[in-house]
Amino acid sequence: MRKAAIAIITGTGTKTFFQGGTKFRIGTPYGPSAIITLGRICNKNVALLPRHGETHEIPPHKINYRANIWALHTLNVKRILATNAVGAINLQYKPGDFIIPSDFIDFTKYRSLTFYDDAPVTHVDVSNLYCPELREHLFKSAKQKINRIWNDAVYLCTEGPRYESPAEIRMYRSFGCDVVGMTGLPEAVLAHELNICYSTLCFVSNMAAGIKKRISTDEVAEEGQKLGNIIKETLFETITHIPRKRNCICSRALEGARV
Numbered sequence: 001m002r003k004a005a006i007a008i009i010t011g012t013g014t015k016t017f018f019q020g021g022t023k024f025r026i027g028t029p030y031g032p033s034a035i036i037t038l039g040r041i042c043n044k045n046v047a048l049l050p051r052h053g054e055t056h057e058i059p060p061h062k063i064n065y066r067a068n069i070w071a072l073h074t075l076n077v078k079r080i081l082a083t084n085a086v087g088a089i090n091l092q093y094k095p096g097d098f099i100i101p102s103d104f105i106d107f108t109k110y111r112s113l114t115f116y117d118d119a120p121v122t123h124v125d126v127s128n129l130y131c132p133e134l135r136e137h138l139f140k141s142a143k144q145k146i147n148r149i150w151n152d153a154v155y156l157c158t159e160g161p162r163y164e165s166p167a168e169i170r171m172y173r174s175f176g177c178d179v180v181g182m183t184g185l186p187e188a189v190l191a192h193e194l195n196i197c198y199s200t201l202c203f204v205s206n207m208a209a210g211i212k213k214r215i216s217t218d219e220v221a222e223e224g225q226k227l228g229n230i231i232k233e234t235l236f237e238t239i240t241h242i243p244r245k246r247n248c249i250c251s252r253a254l255e256g257a258r259v
Ligand SMILES: [Zn+2]
Pocket: 131, 132, 133, 134, 196, 197, 198, 246, 248, 249, 250, 251
């Protein structure tokens, strides 16, 4: 039976993390998942899921986030380490910096955002959406390899696929957002709704709109490829050192959530 306690969800420029392994899609009540590869890292089964597909054919607003997270849930995944390319809103950041978000603002518009569309009505608490235990281990591993790593950032998610306007970025900055991306949500919330720990290692691929003259997808992909090895090493290091038993409260995310 296919099983993995840990999953890695990769994004732009960082999709090839291991050679070999078993590849498959999983059928879910929400449609088929993206292709998942099951491999071994440090004697642990790990499921790798490139959210844009293996050839980067799925744009951010068309990713089937529910199918992907449900598929990982059926593999018995309890922890997800993700990676996202982001634009920097915070002027202290610069391209090549790494960010571990601790909070978020969701500005997506048309995505299926929950597993709980029907009774019982369920309002999940997201006060600690990003697992504090996973974040701590990710930060510890990252600090060994990365000079510029920020551990306490607010991630803003837009619908995409266009980049943001300079006026939008000014507004997001006034809201206290540090970085902007198109794929972090509802992915993290859906994981939380299924009691799965979730943390993400973001890398700054570009300064956000209005800070520089224009944004190009080429520079986002280039930065991802440049940083791909560090991201891989950091995630593998985290997987090596994280204890098997969870010491966080993510497994109880639904306590008190149902009407
Ligand atoms: Zn947790």
